Amino acid sequence: MTRTPVNVTVTGAAGQIGYALLFRIASGHLLGADVPVNLRLLEIPQGLKAAEGVAMELDDCAFPLLRDITITDQAATAFEGANVALLVGARPRTAGMERGDLLQANGGIFGPQGKAINDHAADDIKVLVVGNPANTNALIAQRNAPDVPAERFTAMTRLDHNRAVAQLAKKAGVTVEDIKKVTIWGNHSATQYPDLFQAEIAGKSGFEATGSDLAWIENDFIPTVAKRGAAIIDVRGASSAASAANAAIDHVHTWVNGTPAGDWTSMGIVSDGSYGVEEGIISSFPVTTKDGKFEIVQGLEISDFSRARINASVAELVEERDAVKELGLIG
Numbered sequence: 584m585t586r587t588p589v590n591v592t593v594t595g596a597a598g599q600i601g602y603a604l605l606f607r608i609a610s611g612h613l614l615g616a617d618v619p620v621n622l623r624l625l626e627i628p629q630g631l632k633a634a635e636g637v638a639m640e641l642d643d644c645a646f647p648l649l650r651d652i653t654i655t656d657q658a659a660t661a662f663e664g665a666n667v668a669l670l671v672g673a674r675p676r677t678a679g680m681e682r683g684d685l686l687q688a689n690g691g692i693f694g695p696q697g698k699a700i701n702d703h704a705a706d707d708i709k710v711l712v713v714g715n716p717a718n719t720n721a722l723i724a725q726r727n728a729p730d731v732p733a734e735r736f737t738a739m740t741r742l743d744h745n746r747a748v749a750q751l752a753k754k755a756g757v758t759v760e761d762i763k764k765v766t767i768w769g770n771h772s773a774t775q776y777p778d779l780f781q782a783e784i785a786g787k788s789g790f791e792a793t794g795s796d797l798a799w800i801e802n803d804f805i806p807t808v809a810k811r812g813a814a815i816i817d818v819r820g821a822s823s824a825a826s827a828a829n830a831a832i833d834h835v836h837t838w839v840n841g842t843p844a845g846d847w848t849s850m851g852i853v854s855d856g857s858y859g860v861e862e863g864i865i866s867s868f869p870v871t872t873k874d875g876k877f878e879i880v881q882g883l884e885i886s887d888f889s890r891a892r893i894n895a896s897v898a899e900l901v902e903e904r905d906a907v908k909e910l911g912l913i914g
């Protein structure tokens with residue numbers, strides 16, 4: 584194999600998502616079965632030993648595509664020449680922490696990481712932020728990387744998208760492959776709006792295929808998807824990890840390799856003002872991807888039902904943006 588390895592940086596590499604993610608990156612699921620990778624693992628000093636253990640296990644898999652592993656607590660080293668960066672490590676909310684404290688603590692992580700990406704990453708860098716609050720952490724990183732095109736910074740709503748697809752397949756009694764054109768709008772939070780009105784399910788509209796039942800959409804489908812993260816924490820006793828890692832793989836794979844014809848995906852991206860979403864915030868949209876670039880799907884009809892829900896989630900993102908501005912984390 585003669586291809587130049589792609590440098591993939593993963594932050595929070597010793598955490599639970601990291602453990603579910605790294606082996607799939609190294610086995611070719613992120614970029615393709617013919618793309619060799621170098622892994623750059625960024626951890627805080629307390630996480631370095633566990634990251635070394637993960638690297639030992641990666642060695643023991645003898646993955647043909649895995650060329651090199653770097654483990655570091657220095658952002659400059661981790662992002663040097665990075666082509667793809669998965670920002671997973673974040674400061675979780677702990678007891679007694681207000682939202683402002685959480686944003687401040689994450690600003691202390693994503694601001695410097697954005698700057699390190701700006702100063703050290705490769706020209707074609709693509710960034711996916713997974714660590715919560717993902718959209719606003721992505722915004723902080725993006726605003727601290729003025730030399731990197733804004734569209735290279737994205738936030739993960741693919742897990743929400745996949746959750747919506749799975750719920751729809753169950754309700755409609757079809758397989759997930761029969762579900763197309765689902766959208767997650769807004770924030771990766773309980774205000775997100777999973778939209779089935781544009782969806783196509785085995786040749787029918789999403790509404791019709793799920794029984795034309797607005798009460799089910801409002802009281803079951805939307806809250807089940809939007810609160811699924813909390814439900815997993817309740818039942819599993821820990822936040823989603825394998826499904827989050829799987830969604831991160833899907834997000835980057837789709838970004839790099841394209842959406843299938845007749846379908847789209849959901850990505851948190853810098854808004855260009857489409858669908859009335861305030862320009863500059865990082866909000867989830869329906870997008871198609873091709874040749875490593877994405878475009879927002881335009882021209883969708885937005886009903887009053889959908890508009891109210893998109894507006895509510897966007898309003899939350901604007902509040903978060905204003906809060907991090909107030910804290911001096913973005914200009």
Ligand code: NAD
Nearest residue numbers: 595597598599600625626627630672673713714715742827
């Ligand atoms: P975890 O606590 O198991 O692991 C996080 C790791 O990040 C730890 O090893 C920690 O040492 C490391 N870390 C902390 N600060 C760091 C820094 N500044 N630089 C590098 N590493 C750092 O958590 P997890 O379960 O792997 O989840 C990670 C994040 O992903 C959380 O914020 C979680 O809420 C979020 N998440 C997002 C989604 C989504 O859909 N967007 C889904 C699930 C989880």
Ligand code: LMR
Nearest residue numbers: 715811812813815822823
């Ligand atoms: C999820 O959607 O599973 C996570 O964002 C939940 C969380 O709070 O980590």
